[in-house]
């Protein structure tokens with residue numbers, strides 16, 4: 001993760017979900033928010049996939065194939081994690097590596113839930129601009145900037161108002177492969193330390 005740039009992979013994940021919405025696994029998968037989180041240039045490949053219209057140029061064709069393949073992968077991953085979150089409801093939902101996750105804006109279940117979105121400061125700056133006009137379905141959304149290579153998850157969450165005596169559902173989706181073993185261990189230890197009985201960790 002470069003320190004001065006937002007996550008490109010998070011945008012790619014979002015493009016995949018936007019391309020899948022209404023086309024793949026209807027009745028099981030829906031992400032109407034994904035497209036709204038994308039900028040105009042990021043929507044071009046999504047439109048090509050949704051139209052089933054492969055573009056002629058080499059670069060555009062690569063983007064088309066990438067977004068189409070990402071859509072296929074993202075649907076089962078999203079459905080599995082959404083199901084897991086619904087199966088273990090808790091008053092707090094912490095999304096660790098949350099940029100463009102959109103569950104706080106998309107899922108009706110967290111209506112009574114406090115959501116904490118944790119991510120790298122650069123990615124989070126980018127996300128805040130994208131969600132500015134959107135109303136969350138969750139009771140509250142708090143943004144918690146943390147660089148896992150340099151900062152502590154537990155102290156950042158404590159400062160943001162997360163309550164360790166109350167159960168938490170934790171999501172770590174698509175983040176572990178970007179971190180060293182030591183950074184993964186440190187964040188898991190922080191999660192364990194702030195997990196009241198009834199908490200649940202959903203990890204991919």
Ligand SMILES: C[S@@+](CC[C@H](N)C(=O)[O-])C[C@H]1O[C@@H](n2cnc3c(N)ncnc32)[C@H](O)[C@@H]1O
Pocket residue numbers: 001007009010013014096097098099100101119120121123146147148149172173174175178179
């Ligand atoms: C592929 S994206 C996944 C985003 C989201 N969870 C999803 O599945 O759509 C990877 C995420 O890991 C975050 N990340 C990578 N390195 C990080 C670090 N050192 N500290 C905090 N977040 C990091 C990126 O900012 C990005 O949000």
